[in-house]
Amino acid sequence: MKTVTAARITEAVRGLAIAAAHDLEPDILDALVAARDRETSPLARNVLELLMRNADIASRDEIPLCQDTGICTVFVTLGQEVHIAGDLGAAIQEGVRQGYEEGFLRKSVCDVMTRNNTGTNLPAVIHVELEPGERCRLRFLPKGCGSENMSGLKMLPPAAGIPGAVDYIVETVVNAGPNPCPPLVVGVGIGGNFEKAALMAKKVLLRPLGRPSEREDVARLEEQLLTRMNREGRGVLGLGGCNTVLAVHVDTFPTHIASLPVAVNIQCHSHRHKEVDL
């Protein structure tokens, strides 16, 4: 049995929040460089270089990469042999509060009825998954809503099949146009039920960029989606070129015989994510 204190969780989340806002992970930085190298439009190439320079300034001068420092999702993978000394949920929320206050990050969360800003960026959205063992992993995904607002979910009839799902996914991305700040990372959940599809679409954003699905047919689907989106899309920030999408990640789950849920979670080029094992 391993013990992790609430104080340690708070401190870790505080650090993840501040780091995520300022420092892109190597996977997204590499993807932007690769996009720049294959870009055909001079303007789009210039914009990609601007985005790299933005990442450099953000990291060096501790200015957030984007003013929309997001609403926070925290995925907790909790080993069954781990004892949390204290209140896990409260510890995470406190870490977000401290990180956003002390890191000079924007508080972007409001009451949905009154639209009054909560002033703390709380609450964060927390998902806890149990597993055997002693791991306590926190994965932090703050997400701006320029991209989140362009996401979608559709309950397709089974007759639509995977081709119908592909059309819906591509349409969702292409119709989003410049709004979600392409080049995008696109998370897709196919199957399960209503909420499972949405959760898969979000969680699969955290797969390291460029690593294909372990399922061969799903990996082929990811390739197909990427090619179509970059052919039909309007490029970097909608200003042209061949880089509308940097990566498509698809996760699947068995579904009901009457159902074909498809969820598309759109992520902007400022793909901020951090994780830590405690």
Add this chain to the structure above:
Amino acid sequence: MSLLRAPSAFAADFKELALPFADGVVASLRAGDLVYLSGTLYTGRDQTHRRLCALLDQGKDLPVDLAGQLLYYVGPSPARPGRVIGAVGPTTSYRMDSYTPRLLDLGLLATMGKGARSLPVREAMQRHGAIYLAAFGGAGAFLSRCVLSVELVAFADAGPEAMFRFEVLNFPAVVINDVAGRDFYEQIGTGDTPS
């Protein structure tokens, strides 16, 4: 940090423009023009728009005269001590669409954000000889360096959604909708037809 250093990320030619725009400048711009803006602009996003229009509904004066001005859709992140402002990239403009024609009626000359505008906004812009520009989305840290000073104008309790006045220097943007009704996003080809 060299705050005054002009951005040089672009090899392309930019038109250097003063804000507020001098007579005739707005009409001379074309969709697709790259511009560096220097001078005074106002900011506002969802809450500021809601409140501006509520004031108009009540027959009250707005906190500033928007005639001839540029309104930038941004909710900045807070300034660290000793800094002018945090990140200041654009927010998505369509959320302002339902309010924008009323502000154009008051003489607002330009709006700036990211993403396409609705047909009613585009028609109102043409009616009033106004333009819409896109700032570079997700470049908030870079754009922070283009802001020389920030002053609160109204709606302080809205936090990041308050209305501010910015002094900017060489703030880069691209003209999306010009006074002739052209739309640069529509002129852009898809990925397999390089523009």
